[in-house]
Amino acid sequence: MADVVLQGVSKAYAGRPTVHAVDLTVADKEFMVLVGPSGCGKSTTLRMIAGLEDITSGRLLIDGADVTHAQPQKRDIAMVFQSYALYPHMTAYRNMAFGLLKTTRLGKVEVDRRIREAAEILHISHLLERRPNELSGGERQRVAIGRALVRQPKVFLFDEPLSNLDAKLRSRMRGELKRLHSELGLTVIYVTHDQIEAMTLGSRVAILSEGRLQQVGAPMELYMRPANTFVATFIGTPEMSLLRCAVKPEGEGSLVQHERFSATLPMRAGHADAFLGVRPEEVRVSRPGEGLTRGIVERTELIGAEALAEILIGTDRVVARMPVPEAPDSGAEVSVFFDLARARLFDAATGRALPAA
């Protein structure tokens, strides 16, 4: 196992840049998730690491060796594809053996041992003689993972491997992947557009948008301290509410002035036009007359264990999360509190978090 270092890695198709100078270090035995909306360049980045796409500029190091222009099979990586990409004309066993026989000089006995071992780990020993079209989606996925496992590569690359599975199976495979990662000590780079997958699987998460790296960090760090409004609204469901306000220094903290209220935040941010960012669980709602400000409940959604209320404060909308019995009726006027100790500010012009970290 080994670390992966991307130094200013860029990709341009016919002169049009799609990935801009990504700097990223994936540590040994780390589970790094690349996440972002479709078209953000995450798959392209992964394919550049795999060697399936040329790197337009920048350097790629795997285990200290420069593999920027190396052939895929020379990089000591294995990849699991979204569509599994199992060879339809080969049995599961041959699918797993094929790459091993092609890229290594291992004997038949060793190849067989590795396949049986991987099959054991993935619970697919009884499926080895079947062809892909005789396997269910989940079983194909396991065979595809097995094909990567037997290679014992330095780095595992996953390209949205769970997106073709149904919700229940997906959550089971998530647990399975997590288990494999910790039990076998794998270095994994995992691409997904699903933030739940990113949050639950990643030891660290890298968020991409429009070909640029937005933020890299532990899942909860991204959730609590997003670097900009894109990360703030991309991570978390429902997304963080942003309220337009003016900020100026006041004593040790900052005075935040919204069109309907003003409040003091315990951080210095300087003068700026800004957004105040609050997560749904940081908004509290009570009877009129008490809170920081007032709002009109536009919509209430009961989603089982909890309720979500969309509240109009001036011209801004804020989503609040609360237990179902406390859910206000639509159209009601309510008082609103914010957990200001956790609230964040973003520069209205650049979208970056204030104060700049």
Next chain:
Amino acid sequence: MTSLRTEIASRPAIVALRRGWLHVVLVPLALLWLSPLVWILVTSLKARTEVFDPAAGFWPQVLRWENYPAALSVAPFGTYLVNSILVTGGILAAQLVTITLAAYAFARLTFPGKNLLFTLFLLQIMFPIYATFLTNFVTVRELGLLNSLPAMIVPFVASGYGTFMLRQAFRQVPTELADAARLDGCGHVGILWHVYLPLVKPTLIAFGIITVVTHWNDYMWPLLVTNSEAVRTLPIGLGLLAKSDSGADWTRLMAATVVVVSPLLVLFVVFQRRFVDSFMHAGLK
């Protein structure tokens, strides 16, 4: 009440018709298609006088098997058969190599002039083969190949039609499979051999059948470029029989025809199962 009864009564008939309508259409068509073959076979066993005598009936009075050795003694059909196999086999083998490589390039690679080149390949399909006979003849003569087996093979080693067919089939193969093969250590040839070719087997077999039938039966070109018995093919042998001094000897001609087409028929029967199987398999994927 009456209408209800008739409805019930006619129901099994409707069901039978529904299930069998395909057969109702196909059986007569199959018979129609089969009839020339049956006529050839029957005629090959008749006496000469019976062939065009309406009074003699459809079936021969006596089965005259001696028509076969008689027909085969007219010309060295053994040599013709070997030549036909060499020519058809040579063309097929060469075509499979060239169309596979060309189709892969057109389906999966990017290179300057690709579209123009592909258009030229398509044009080749649209030109009637006779339009290129003269230039091909001149080329073959320049190469000094006239009156030899290669003269019948060389002009057909590439096929625009085959390239087109295979390119379409290759494009159906998911690119992720090729990516997976690259990670598994395959170069272009490896990807082609281990991934693409096994997956387009039905197309290859279909093309193989088409090309074998075409060149096995080809008459014009071999006639143009050969003039000695040693290099002639079966269809030319048939032509010789048809032009015998005494006018066409139909019984012997038909006997020889049976001999000439039977390898094709055997081939088709052998591969038919395979052919249908591969298509069924492809459909299940």
